Amino acid sequence: MTAPIAIRRLNAADADFAQHLDHLLSWESVSDDAVNQRVLEIIRAVRERGDAALVELTQRFDGLEVASMADLILPRERLELALTRITPAQREALEKAAERVRLYHERQKQDSWTYTEADGTVLGQQVTPLDRAGLYVPGGKATYPSSVLMNAIPAKVAGVAEVVMVVPTPRGEINEMVLAAACIAGVDRVFTIGGAQAVAALAYGTESVPPVDKIVGPGNIYVATAKRHVFGKVGIDMIAGPSEILVVCDGQTDPDWIAMDLFSQAEHDEDAQAILVSPDAAFLDQVAASIAKLLPTMERAEIIKASILARGALIEVADMAQAIEVANRIAPEHLELSVANPEQYLPQIRHAGAIFMGRYTAEALGDYCAGPNHVLPTSGTARFSSPLGVYDFQKRSSIIYCSAAGASELGKVASVLARGESLTAHARSAEYRIAPDAEGK
Numbered sequence: 001m002t003a004p005i006a007i008r009r010l011n012a013a014d015a016d017f018a019q020h021l022d023h024l025l026s027w028e029s030v031s032d033d034a035v036n037q038r039v040l041e042i043i044r045a046v047r048e049r050g051d052a053a054l055v056e057l058t059q060r061f062d063g064l065e066v067a068s069m070a071d072l073i074l075p076r077e078r079l080e081l082a083l084t085r086i087t088p089a090q091r092e093a094l095e096k097a098a099e100r101v102r103l104y105h106e107r108q109k110q111d112s113w114t115y116t117e118a119d120g121t122v123l124g125q126q127v128t129p130l131d132r133a134g135l136y137v138p139g140g141k142a143t144y145p146s147s148v149l150m151n152a153i154p155a156k157v158a159g160v161a162e163v164v165m166v167v168p169t170p171r172g173e174i175n176e177m178v179l180a181a182a183c184i185a186g187v188d189r190v191f192t193i194g195g196a197q198a199v200a201a202l203a204y205g206t207e208s209v210p211p212v213d214k215i216v217g218p219g220n221i222y223v224a225t226a227k228r229h230v231f232g233k234v235g236i237d238m239i240a241g242p243s244e245i246l247v248v249c250d251g252q253t254d255p256d257w258i259a260m261d262l263f264s265q266a267e268h269d270e271d272a273q274a275i276l277v278s279p280d281a282a283f284l285d286q287v288a289a290s291i292a293k294l295l296p297t298m299e300r301a302e303i304i305k306a307s308i309l310a311r312g313a314l315i316e317v318a319d320m321a322q323a324i325e326v327a328n329r330i331a332p333e334h335l336e337l338s339v340a341n342p343e344q345y346l347p348q349i350r351h352a353g354a355i356f357m358g359r360y361t362a363e364a365l366g367d368y369c370a371g372p373n374h375v376l377p378t379s380g381t382a383r384f385s386s387p388l389g390v391y392d393f394q395k396r397s398s399i400i401y402c403s404a405a406g407a408s409e410l411g412k413v414a415s416v417l418a419r420g421e422s423l424t425a426h427a428r429s430a431e432y433r434i435a436p437d438a439e440g441k
């Protein structure tokens with residue numbers, strides 16, 4: 001008999017449920033003072049000394065013996081070589097995934113628009129892509145070619161002229177699938193640098209690294225802290241917390257499936273979060289048994305166990321309506337609706353990064369190849385933010401083109417409001433456009 005794992009059990013009927021849930025969900029991604037200070041020093045070094053600082057910091061932190069910045073630049077030919085070094089099955093999978101991601105994101109493209117008022121005034125919006133985007137990709141053993149696709153392809157679909165990728169290669173470890181993904185996704189330039197120094201280089205530019213307009217992509221606490229500090233100089237996608245999955249199940253899905261779905265996020269790291277909500281208490285027991293049975297078979301068993309014990313939970317609710325309430329309160333990164341007829345609940349879901357509907361839609365499919373982006377809001381930020389997409393690489397400019405008649409009418413309104421704010425230059429600027437025969441009206 002497999003020993004049970006002491007996964008946390010909560011019941012929404014308990015008086016202190018809200019308190020326990022808040023404690024479970026609490027996550028603080030803010031760096032400590034030591035990390036913050038170190039990052040500021042690194043940013044300052046890169047701003048002041050450019051390439052020389054990048055070479056020195058890469059030698060120190062990544063254990064690379066490099067003589068100059070030239071040793072940290074990967075030409076396009078090297079990306080193309082990676083395509084030949086991966087297996088045919090790997091290349092085919094990357095290409096299929098890339099095509100699906102591209103097709104999905106093509107539907108997100110926004111077009112410019114205008115409309116003309118009766119007096120001839122034209123109002124509208126012009127949509128333009130960013131000039132240059134920076135993509136941070138974790139390196140070494142924690143490599144994610146899928147993230148390369150998910151970050152680079154929307155940028156290219158948006159029309160970004162140049163995508164610059166940075167990826168550390170600690171001790172010379174190069175992941176060929178990451179480089180192959182970069183080739184397939186159309187990445188334009190690749191630098192083998194990482195950490196806060198790579199973020200600083202992308203934000204401020206060096207002799208070799210061009211400054212970008214926005215930095216996207218995941219990273220460790222040093223990368224996240226650096227992104228916080230350079231925000232304002234450049235745009236950033238988000239400050240991502242640990243990976244999360246919330247499964248809402250009616251008790252009719254195979255408990256082994258649900259256990260493995262929970263594992264799929266718990267295996268990311270010890271701080272990841274996996275939660276199951278169900279109105280069926282007996283089903284929660286079955287999933288707990290599946291967790292205990294399957295855990296010893298997992299390659300990353302220790303990480304999964306630590307994650308589940310620290311931040312996992314099985315939550316019993318009164319009914320599906322309450323399950324949806326709990327889901328909205330959690331606002332998860334990934335929400336699986338593993339239920340019959342999930343469509344009926346979709347209108348009630350207000351907060352979730354991605355919604356996986358039905359018993360067959362494993363979250364893992366979304367991570368790799370379904371098409372929608374896997375870069376999603378974490379730590380409850382789905383209450384106000386959205387998945388990464390084409391719209392993150394486009395910006396909008398307002399268009400205002402007044403006719404003489406339109407300027408005259410708007411001028412009268414602006415004059416009153418500007419004088420109400422004691423901004424008389426505003427008022428007089430508008431008043432100059434008021435037609436003489438309209439002044440008395």
